[in-house]
Amino acid sequence: MQEIHITIKLFAQYREERFKVEQRKIKKGTSAKDIMDVLGISEHKLPLGVLMVNSKHEKEDYILQEGDTLALFPKVGGG
Amino acid sequence: MADKIYRINMNDLSFTIEDVPSEWMGLGGRGLTSTIVAKEVDPQCHPLGPNNKLVFAPGLLSGTSAANSGRNSCGAKSPLTGGIKESNVGGTTAGIMAKLGIKALIIEGLPQDDSTFYHLHVSFEKVEIQQVPELVGKNNFEVLDHMLAKYNKKVAVMSIGRPAEQKMLISNISVKDPKGKLRSHGRGGLGAVMGSKKIKCITVDAEKFNEASANIVDPEKFKEANKVFTKALQENPISGEGLPAFGTNVLVNILNEAGALPTRNFRSGQYDFAENICGETMAENIKARGGSTTHGCHAGCVIQCSQTYNDKDGNYLTSGFEYEMIWAFGANFGIRDLDLIAKIDALMDDLGVDAIETGVTMGLAADAGILAYGDGAKAYEILANDVSNGTPLGRIIGSGCANLGKLYGLVRVPVVKGQSIPAYEPRAVKGQGVAYATSPMGADHTAGYAVATNILNSGGFVDPLKKEGQVALARNLQIATAAVDSTGMCIFVAFPALDDPKCLPALIDMINARFGISLSGDDVLNLGANILKTERAFNIKAGLTSASDRLPEFMNYEPLPPHNLVWDFTNEEIDEFWNF
Numbered sequence: 001m002q003e004i005h006i007t008i009k010l011f012a013q014y015r016e017e018r019f020k021v022e023q024r025k026i027k028k029g030t031s032a033k034d035i036m037d038v039l040g041i042s043e044h045k046l047p048l049g050v051l052m053v054n055s056k057h058e059k060e061d062y063i064l065q066e067g068d069t070l071a072l073f074p075k076v077g078g079g
Numbered sequence: 080m081a082d083k084i085y086r087i088n089m090n091d092l093s094f095t096i097e098d099v100p101s102e103w104m105g106l107g108g109r110g111l112t113s114t115i116v117a118k119e120v121d122p123q124c125h126p127l128g129p130n131n132k133l134v135f136a137p138g139l140l141s142g143t144s145a146a147n148s149g150r151n152s153c154g155a156k157s158p159l160t161g162g163i164k165e166s167n168v169g170g171t172t173a174g175i176m177a178k179l180g181i182k183a184l185i186i187e188g189l190p191q192d193d194s195t196f197y198h199l200h201v202s203f204e205k206v207e208i209q210q211v212p213e214l215v216g217k218n219n220f221e222v223l224d225h226m227l228a229k230y231n232k233k234v235a236v237m238s239i240g241r242p243a244e245q246k247m248l249i250s251n252i253s254v255k256d257p258k259g260k261l262r263s264h265g266r267g268g269l270g271a272v273m274g275s276k277k278i279k280c281i282t283v284d285a286e287k288f289n290e291a292s293a294n295i296v297d298p299e300k301f302k303e304a305n306k307v308f309t310k311a312l313q314e315n316p317i318s319g320e321g322l323p324a325f326g327t328n329v330l331v332n333i334l335n336e337a338g339a340l341p342t343r344n345f346r347s348g349q350y351d352f353a354e355n356i357c358g359e360t361m362a363e364n365i366k367a368r369g370g371s372t373t374h375g376c377h378a379g380c381v382i383q384c385s386q387t388y389n390d391k392d393g394n395y396l397t398s399g400f401e402y403e404m405i406w407a408f409g410a411n412f413g414i415r416d417l418d419l420i421a422k423i424d425a426l427m428d429d430l431g432v433d434a435i436e437t438g439v440t441m442g443l444a445a446d447a448g449i450l451a452y453g454d455g456a457k458a459y460e461i462l463a464n465d466v467s468n469g470t471p472l473g474r475i476i477g478s479g480c481a482n483l484g485k486l487y488g489l490v491r492v493p494v495v496k497g498q499s500i501p502a503y504e505p506r507a508v509k510g511q512g513v514a515y516a517t518s519p520m521g522a523d524h525t526a527g528y529a530v531a532t533n534i535l536n537s538g539g540f541v542d543p544l545k546k547e548g549q550v551a552l553a554r555n556l557q558i559a560t561a562a563v564d565s566t567g568m569c570i571f572v573a574f575p576a577l578d579d580p581k582c583l584p585a586l587i588d589m590i591n592a593r594f595g596i597s598l599s600g601d602d603v604l605n606l607g608a609n610i611l612k613t614e615r616a617f618n619i620k621a622g623l624t625s626a627s628d629r630l631p632e633f634m635n636y637e638p639l640p641p642h643n644l645v646w647d648f649t650n651e652e653i654d655e656f657w658n659f
């Protein structure tokens with residue numbers, strides 16, 4: 001089974017009891033949603049606000065690639 | 080008794096109280112200040128001369144129990160942009176002015192005797208104008224203490240510090256908040272206009288007030304609508320959870336991740352030390368050191384995005400510590416230490432200078448070789464000594480980014496209409512770039528917060544890196560914002576308004592219930608569109624043109640990492656904005 005390396009970054013309340021940044025080895029073909037499920041973010045009381053891969057907005061069904069950086073934010077705002 | 084216009088003439092230190100002309104009846108906040116400035120101020124006047132006017136107006140819902148309705152607008156011709164300006168702020172003024180039945184306060188003329196400064200005390204049907212030689216040369220906190228000692232804690236206070244006395248373009252008008260800290264009518268150099276009129280401070284006292292002005296035509300309907308509105312604010316994940324928990328500074332990380340956090344005077348969209356200064360770090364510090372993550376800039380705020388921030392030893396450093404300030408002195412000027420930025424924030428509150436204009440100017444000053452990039456201690460010293468005392472260097476910094484750029488022959492000068500670009504990089508948040516370019520206010524993120532839809536997934540999603548849809552987005556947001564700015568509502572009402580279909584109708588219901596009228600959603604949008612057109616017409620008469628609706632040229636040819644994009648809108652595409 002092929003594995004790829006990714007970096008996961010979490011922000012705001014998603015960091016609580018998790019981490020800020022972590023490198024992980026995952027199965028090829030894993031989606032961003034799969035990662036969210038594993039981390040318990042899919043069930044977090046704060047809904048997903050923004051998902052970025054390599055600094056670009058993507059959707060939850062994005063299939064992660066070798067070297068990707070996945071960033072997950074709850075709904076945040078300011079101004 | 081109906082609301083009144085209070086008019087103060089500094090030429091002869093007199094005042095009059097006038098009926099509100101019928102065409103101003105349905106206006107408040109920005110709608111009213113811009114209408115008055117457009118009608119009464121010669122667009123070609125010198126902004127610091129006798130023919131400019133300084134206008135204050137509470138929003139349509141200010142003074143009521145409506146949540147988040149306590150914003151006050153200040154308008155004039157801006158000495159920074161040369162165009163019309165409106166800048167609104169929380170604090171206690173809007174509520175107190177509304178209670179007195181003051182629809183607008185118009186200050187005109189310049190005093191004959193300009194050897195000293197004046198204090199205006201506004202109370203029910205009366206304005207007292209006194210010389211205050213003892214306050215000349217004082218900064219804001221001392222003026223505030225003086226006024227609170229003189230009256231009682233309930234007076235609203237607006238004041239200027241030393242930079243505004245010297246008519247510096249980075250100066251603002253500071254306003255007391257409910258906890259006795261300061262907020263400001265920050266942008267556009269309005270402090271210099273107040274300084275030009277030799278007004279050191281204005282107090283507003285509602286000990287005696289107009290009972291009728293707080294009247295609500297249909298109190299039941301109002302209460303009902305306010306309930307729905309408040310619920311929308313509290314249940315929205317941004318205004319209900321994110322803003323209270325992390326404040327506006329939560330944006331550092333998301334903009335950084337998106338490659339849109341202007342860094343080192345707009346050379347990159349990412350800052351290596353973002354984690355040092357981000358909202359998460361700030362919230363951790365607040366938790367560890369005491370202080371508070373929630374604080375309202377005015378009494379009726381149910382969102383409470385503001386905070387109090389302490390140093391390592393638990394001693395108070397500053398409050399109202401906002402993203403824009405932290406970005407400007409952090410990523411853009413390069414300070415890596417949040418506490419040092421907090422110290423500068425407190426100093427700038429006291430001096431009364433705009434966080435964005437001053438911070439962006441400091442970033443450019445590093446380009447100019449005046450100080451090293453990231454040298455916060457030196458920046459502090461320049462502000463505390465040079466700017467405060469008005470040394471030649473202080474005046475150079477105090478003249479703002481555009482002027483500094485000219486003086487030093489710099490090309491990479493991040494301004495639109497002479498006003499510094501705020502904390503969102505236009506090349507990587509293109510909708511925001513369109514808003515900066517076209518806003519009659521000059522580069523101003525609050526005039527149309529396209530970041531919401533480009534970055535934050537609020538009100539849908541328009542890809543920040545592409546041109547498609549950005550002009551329409553910037554237009555729709557600016558029209559809606561001009562209307563909201565007239566209600567007295569804080570800009571963060573925009574988040575629930577963009578995502579919750581119950582929010583805006585409830586806001587309109589409150590206006591209708593208060594005045595016994597029946598505005599529709601379309602009426603409100605028409606109001607917004609008219610305000611923008613009024614402001615634009617003023618600017619055209621003042622000598623601004625379509626060529627003023629442009630971002631700085633370097634953004635057209637200098638790709639911004641990490642996306643390596645340039646600003647690629649044609650002039651025609653930008654000018655499309657005004658086709659409505």
Ligand code: SF4
Binds near residue numbers: 374375382384570
């Ligand atoms: S949300 Fe923030 S800016 Fe808006 S009224 Fe409350 S404290 Fe002021």
